[in-house]
Amino acid sequence: MKLIAGVDIGNSTTEVCIGSIQDDGSLRFLSSSCSVTTGTKGTLTNVEGIITALKEAVGQIDKRIEDLSLIRINEATPVIGDTAMETITETIITESSMIGHNPNTPAGAGQAVGLTLNIHNLDDYSRTGKIKSNNDYILVVDKEYPYSKIAKIINKYSSNYKIVGLILQADEAVLVENRLDKKIPIVDEVRGVDRIPEGKLAAIEVAYPGETIRMLSNPYGLATLLNLNPDETRAVTPIAKSLIGKRSAVVIKTPYENVKENVLPAGEIYIESLEGKNYKVTIDTGAEKIMEIVSQVDSIKDIHGQECTNVGNMFSRIKKGMAEVSDEDEIIRISDILAVDTLAPVPIAGAISGETGMEKAVGIAAMVRTKMLPMERIARALRERLRIYVQVAGVEAVMASIGALTTPGTRLPLAILDLGGGSTDAALIDSDGQVRSIHKAGAGEMVTMLIQTELGLSSRATADEIKKYPLAKVESLYHMRLENGAMKFFEEPIDPRLFGQVVLLHPEGLVKIDEEDISLEKIVSVRREAKKKVFVTNAIRALTEIAPDHNLRNIPNVVLVGGSALDFEVPEMLMDELSNYKVVCGRGNIRRQEGPRNAVATGLVMSYVGEG
Amino acid sequence: MEIDKKLIEEIVRAVIEEVSLNQEPGNLSSKKEDLGQISVGNFLSGKKPASRGTNPKEVVIGVGPAFNTHIHKTINGLDLSEVLDNIKAGIEEEGMIPRVVKVFKSSDVAFIGIEAAKLSGSGIGIGLQSKGTALIHQRDLYPLSNLELFPQAPLLNLETYRAIGKNAARYAKGEKVTPIEGRNDPMTRPKYQVKAAVMHIKETELVNRKQVTIEW
CATH class of the missing domain: 3.50.30.70 (Swiveling domain of dehydratase reactivase alpha subunit)
Incomplete structure (x- = not known):
């Protein structure tokens, strides 16, 4: 009997799956674990997190790390994403x-x-x-x-x-x-x-x-x-x-x-295709038009904005930010964008009582392909620390697809959808076992940005929490009304500081939103709209691209994997939308027990058997 | 209930008679000892025992035993009538109804506050000591827990008191409150410690556990 471990290093969590290969070559899954990723994904600091996760997983089956004969880690997706927002109108009171x-x-x-x-x-x-x-x-x-x-x-x-x-x-x-x-x-x-x-x-x-x-x-x-x-x-x-x-x-x-609505010189977006063709689109035509042009381009080589305009500055800011993260001297080329129309409350210039106007704005998420992340270096470091053979095995998307297949009720061809922080990833595994994968710009971070701008929040962290947790309004010290209208009562009076407040149902307790005068209904509608604009749009975009003949109806199953599949409302939204195409879509349940987590780690163990 | 009320009224009447038979409310502290009972002076005359409100729009302000009878200004010299007017204005601006009661059971701001909250139709009360310390209370809370406390009386001004009234009214409406901008000065404590102690002692001397809370 041989013990092998699959390790998936994600942006936020490191997941481990342990399986044993019986003498007859059959595979049994023994345990799994999940711990926080230490440091930025793809750097040597990840090793600590991996060891913690491994210890926990082997501990569950009364083994030690030394009993493992092989550790397989994933080859991380080489994309990074960023977002930016620009208002394109402004209202000025001149008198x-x-x-x-x-x-x-x-x-x-x-x-x-x-x-x-x-x-x-x-x-x-x-x-x-x-x-x-x-x-x-x-x-x-x-x-x-x-x-x-x-x-x-x-x-x-x-x-x-x-x-x-x-x-x-x-x-x-x-x-x-x-x-x-x-x-x-x-x-x-x-x-x-x-x-x-x-x-x-x-x-x-x-x-x-x-x-x-x-x-x-x-x-x-x-x-x-x-x-x-x-x-x-x-x-x-x-x-x-x-x-x-x-x-x-x-x-x-x-x-x-004496009140003017100025349309700011927002500028144009230039899209360069790999075939050398150039496309351009003006940003004030709105997100829909921009996305239409983007979808016309087969393979994008680079995207940039008109110089000395808002959009030009926005793209150069994104590129500069990405250059810092990727820490490489290569030229940053944007390979995909997602544009979303939004409204941002902006103080009106010259207002008498501090009025704000809802100005039109366009939010853009961009994605850059980078060179492979240095997973080999992590593998080597891990090998030296543990004296166990460590292997970098397989593309993340492929592994995730294999893992997702363990969800009961699925069959080939099967598509997975991983709604991450910076990018939306989709992969399709067809009946021959061939895997096609794609990455699209725009995911969780974009949702956070939209929530922040539309609600005019001062902190990004608040917007992020609003994205993650459902809301309630504390109506007395003994009860609160949940966002779905249900009432919840408490045995003991709750913290008086929460009285009358809109709160988030955080797993560690109620957290109040430190912003003035935003009603619960408003927050809920902005949050749901933002998720729809980003996740639903991107899911359709990504799945259409990998679907046979670019027709969504040719995909019978879509399995949602990754952390965002745990979101309390996104899976339902996608299910709703995809049912229009007669696609079966839902949260994955890896190995009948893991829920949407652990797909990649499971895939890594399974693919070892496949490789023989 | 009714018998209770009657009894209380009777006691109050008896007390008032007794007090008015005696001389001026000048040497109160000496009176207190030999009576061992109510000795709050003739300012009680014409005042009714406070009843529990039923109007959900009501916010009750409870003031300390010495309020405007023995102490007329807060620790930093604000006129107590103006302080009270501003709290009431804050409550009224939010569309709620203010009511003032005087508490004799305690000179502690928390206990004054919870007494006011228990009499309040909305369950929200404001406790106000004669030296200016204030808090917002809710009847379901423990006395020493509260909704908002404004401990550094020397740093409070009339605008703060207006804001306290507004916030209390918003609690009563179940609305979100705006945090009240507070000032902080580490020198306040040493600077005002003696004055605060003297004012508090003066107020505490007038405490009488047997005296019911009255409408003010």
Whole structure:
């Protein structure tokens, strides 16, 4: 009897599978283990992690490492990936003409139109007769005035003058409203009240509870309230657009067109094919067009961007970053990209109350082929440490396919899908045992980037955790509502710091998301969208390419392997999508017991038998 | 329940009568010893025992025994009425209803806070010591655990108190709260230690375990 070990060094975990070859040549699997990869994949520091994993695996069957007769390690996939994001539009307010934001507690609901009037001038103007009793006024109040005084002033003047709306600098809308005789819409928390021009026609709107504003986010609504002609209506469209989804807003009519949506000179992407043909595509045509062009190119030699443009800088940044990681003097050539349309909250230049606009952006994941990772060096180091024969055996994708075949219910031809961090890898093993594999740019890291930008998160780590774990909202110290609507109760009161918070169901306990004011529903929808945009798109892209005749229907089985197959929702999303093509798709269950893990390690042991 | 309430009311009436028979609330500390009972002075007159609220929009602020009767300013000189007004304004701005009670059972901010929380319709209460230390409490918590604590009273200003009111109201609504910006100064402790001790002793002298919490 002979003991052999298969070792798979992954980006995050090192997996081991131990099998024994009986005297009659048959194979039995004895144990497996999984430990953290030490250092960057493909470097000598990996040895420690391998030994830890081996010890654990042999320990389970009461053996020592010295009892092993052979260790087989994988030949790692020679691709590295990177991501970048660039906004392609920007909104600029050139004069203080609008306010649109979501104060926590505006007051009064509805809309009003009137001339802006500063509260400081109210006494003077009423004495000199500058205020006409037949005009409507919107009062602008800075935070020098406490709520009780504001209410008193308005109650005093409202009998003679028509004060129809109120813009406050302080967060006191409800306080003022509670003290008013006649209710009017009030927008508060407007930081730059001093920049609001006086004597201009302004429209103010506060949404009804649970709704967003309707009139000011509609160009015709603005035209109605401010008496605009067709040309002016066209000019205010960017204002209306940037107010969509707000709970309160003010629009001030000034004689100039003063909110602009600039389309930034985003630049072009140039794709060079191996046959020497050149393709180009402008980035502001959007991700769909870019991906269409990419799919037309048979084999990509390199991709770069137009110099001195956003996309040009983006590609040179990606290439520079990759050159540092790959630590080789070869020329970095991008062999694949995935472009995704997204929206990023960007502070509007010149805004009065710190408004942000959702700007169009394109996220790009790029992938570079590098030379083989120095697995031989690791094998040699391991051999010296353990005095056991160590062999580098087989391409990762091939090994994974062989391992995946141990999943019950599969048959040839079989495709595997490994959704990793930097790249999406697919391999197809056909009925003759031939394996074809492919790597596509864009995977987990891209999802993290999309979540981070769309939610406007300050930390990448938070975005990564949002990607990995389901959410819940703590409603009291004794219960929380899970994102699927179910309720969960606790025996003991939970940490008061989590009260009212949106939390992640981390295996080690609840983790709160340290960002302000993002609702659970919003996070869930952004997370699911990001996963769909990257994983589903890429799965289809990769599988189509390796499928016989490039037709997905020719693949009967798709097995998801690797860490990302453990994701709590991605496998279901892929299953949903692939069932449209009558493909059986699901999480692998390697050797009926390992789940989607250990495919490569298992394949390494099995292929030894195959090699005889 | 009703009998309890009646009993309490009676006791309070009796106490008030007794106290008003005696002279001014000047030499309180000496009174305390010979009475061994309630000796909080005639400021109790006209005040009702605090009842437990049923309105889920209610946030109760519990103040210490010396609040605005024996101590009128916080440790850093803020007027206690203004402090209370700002906390109430913060609660009101969030659409909730503030109610103030005075606690005599303890001068400890945590116990004042939990007493307020237990009387509160929403279950959220704010404890406020006369020297300015504050916390937000929830009735299901242990007294010494709490939702938020603002321990360095000398560094709190009126805006902080407004923010404390707002946060308490948001807890009551089950909303996410915004962390309150706090200042920190390592010299606060040595600088204010004596003053804090004196103020706390003064407040503690007025503690009477048998005196029910009253509406303030």
